[in-house]
Amino acid sequence: MENTTTRLDSQEMINPRLAIPDAAPLVLSLRSVGYTLETALADIIDNSITAKATEINIDIKWNEALNYISVRDNGYGMNETDLHQAMKIGSKNPIDPRGNNDLGRFGMGLKTAAFSLCKRLTVGSKLIDANEMSMRVWDIDYIAQSNIWELFDESSTRNWKDALSWFGNCEQGTIVVLEKLDRLITENLSDQAIGRFWQRIADMEKHLSMVFHRFLSGPQAIAILINGKKIEPWDPFMRKSFATQEFREEFLECNGESVRVHAFILPHHSKMSVEEYDEAGGVNGWMEQQGFYVYRNKRLIVPGTWFKMLRKNEPGQLARIQLDLTGDMDFEWKIDVKKSSAAPPSILREGIRRIAKTAQEASRKVYYYRGAVINQRVKAEDNDAIWEQASVRGRTFFRINRGHALLKDAKAQLSADAEKKLNTFLSLIEGYAPMNASLAGPVSGGTGQENELIESAARFCLDLVDAGYSSSEALRKVLQISIYEGLAEAIKNKLQL
Ligand SMILES: Nc1ncnc2c1ncn2[C@@H]1O[C@H](COP(=O)(O)OP(=O)(O)OP(=O)(O)O)[C@@H](O)[C@H]1O
Ligand SMILES: [Mg+2]
Incomplete structure (x- = not known):
């Protein structure tokens, strides 16, 4: 971690002069640091998660009367002094150490994310035992005119009042409201524009379900809602799939x-x-x-x-x-x-x-898994393939090439009993091979083939018993094999169970 700044040589520091950046050009340039709707919202949500919120509500309004995005959380909030500091560009020093659950670093995100979408940022925040909420408002139109870093501690816009009504009498938390969304809403209100707008919101929802998926699941899961609808986590690693x-x-x-x-x-x-x-x-x-x-x-x-x-x-x-x-x-x-x-x-x-x-x-x-198997089928003719393909009840089933030279060679050195056990084991491998486990396609085929299958299943069952399985375990193993699907009763009859 780079936590120091370079020591200054006093010889290099002659006649220091103040050069404070002008508010108007700086704030206008900060609007273009490259956020998208998705990354901006994620940055604002980061702050709520850092503040230990368990529920974060994103409310989005666009109609004739209202036009805003608000993010309200039930985290630990801020007092007035902290809120005032938090609203400054560069509110914290990036080289200061941060806690392990802190999603922030630069002291910039709240402001830069908001300004990239809107011209008016209002934040209200309340600590658990405070009587009232503290407030601060940045208005870029005002800064652009005045060229001074001056913010307000009150707002009476319709948007703010509407957003605040949702915040209600909450015990603690923070509400961030973005108004004058000139970078997000670039069209006049029309059915088509509204359609496109909500499509962008739907894309944003997907992005958030990916970015915060580890917070949205598990025993300590938090809830993020967009207009009252909960965002579901999206796990990139498909951990729930048995085939991952x-x-x-x-x-x-x-x-x-x-x-x-x-x-x-x-x-x-x-x-x-x-x-x-x-x-x-x-x-x-x-x-x-x-x-x-x-x-x-x-x-x-x-x-x-x-x-x-x-x-x-x-x-x-x-x-x-x-x-x-x-x-x-x-x-x-x-x-x-x-x-x-x-x-x-x-x-x-x-x-x-x-x-x-x-x-x-x-x-x-x-x-290339499937492709490899099929290519090997071509080779089956010269007896070098490991797998060969068969059609069983209208489905493609892969079985081990029993004529493979190595296998034949090995078997020749085995006793009759050991060879039988090896064959039983090979049948198990075929039955449980991943590509055979979920055979696609219809179950069909004449009764002739079905009888043959029932026979083979019964024989396989007896072979497993010979190999040391109990009869119920042997039957269970055989019935789990997908080519015997739907034949359980017939197989049991055959075995007179
Ligand atoms: N929802 C919130 N609840 C409580 N405190 C907040 C909230 N949002 C912002 N803050 C406070 O405001 C400060 C400034 O937020 P900002 O996002 O601008 O910077 P940061 O989170 O410190 O760093 P970064 O620029 O990396 O996001 C935060 O450090 C935090 O102390
Ligand atoms: Mg932040």
């Missing part, structure tokens, strides 16, 4: 701090429904969302990057890697004011590149 592969966590050491890295390979698309696939693609789509997900104190900063070490490519798109930073690492990782970019320190690049390459390769294998 998870690598072991790794820790990369840098200047006595350790960065936690945890790679995931998402499932092949055949393991997902169309809706799941679209959903898992995320706001920017599968291609874009591959790579490292950089979190700072659990808040997502970068949703998918290879840090210019590797290119994003189609087969690599299943690799997503969680990378956890703490606030102490901000300068080494070049975290920006908007909390939307990061770059690893050079000392860690080697380790990161290695993890990236391994994950991309693992993704490539899963991505």
Whole structure:
């Protein structure tokens, strides 16, 4: 952590003269530091989370009478002195240490995020035991005219009154209201403009559900609502899917701090429904969302990057890697004011590149998974393939090529009993192979094939019993195999159970 400033040489400091920036040009330039609607709202929400809010309400109004965005939280709030300080550009020194749950760093976010969308920022805040709320208002039109850093402690606009009515008699908390949304609302009110506006809000919702997903789930989950509707978390790593592969966590050491890295390979698309696939693609789509997900104190900063070490490519798109930073690492990782970019320190690049390459390769294998199996089928004719394809009840089933030279060779050295056990085990592998576990396609086929299947299932059951399974366990194992779907009764009859 870079927590000192360079010592000044007094010889270089001759005749200091004040050069205070002019308020009007500075505030107008700050409007263009590059926030989007999404990153601006996320920055304001950061403050509410830091203030330990458990519920954050974003209210958005655009109609003939009202036109504002408000973010109100039930966090610990501020007193008047702190609020006044908080409203200053650069309200805190970025080199001061911050707590582990502090999502801020620069003392800028509230103001720069707000000004990038609007010309009037009003903040009201209340501590738990305070009798009334403190207030401060920045108005850019006023600063542009007066050219002085002067703010107000009252507001009586319709928007503010409406927003405040929602804040009600809350015990503690903060409300941030953005009015004169000239950078967001650039069209006159019309049905089409309103449609486009709400589409942007819907996109913003998706962004927030990604950026704050780790706060929106788990036992200590907080709630973020947009116009009363709760935002659901979006987990980039599909941890709930049984088909997601998870690598072991790794820790990369840098200047006595350790960065936690945890790679995931998402499932092949055949393991997902169309809706799941679209959903898992995320706001920017599968291609874009591959790579490292950089979190700072659990808040997502970068949703998918290879840090210019590797290119994003189609087969690599299943690799997503969680990378956890703490606030102490901000300068080494070049975290920006908007909390939307990061770059690893050079000392860690080697380790990161290695993890990236391994994950991309693992993704490539899963991505080409089906293709590889089918290509091997072609080779089955020369008996070198591991898998061969069969059509069972109208579905494609993969089985191990029993004619493979190595297998034949090994079997020749086994006793009859050991060979039988090996065959039973191979049948289990086939039955439980991931590509056979969720066979797609209709269950069909003549009774001839069905009888044959029932026979084979019964035989397989007896083989498992011979191999040491109890009869109920053997039956359960066989019935879990998807090609026997719907045949349970017939198989039990056959076994006279
Ligand atoms: N919702 C809130 N509840 C309580 N305190 C707040 C809230 N919003 C802002 N503050 C106070 O205002 C200060 C300034 O906020 P601002 O977002 O401008 O800077 P920051 O959070 O310190 O750093 P950064 O620029 O990295 O966001 C915060 O440090 C915090 O003390
Ligand atoms: Mg902040």
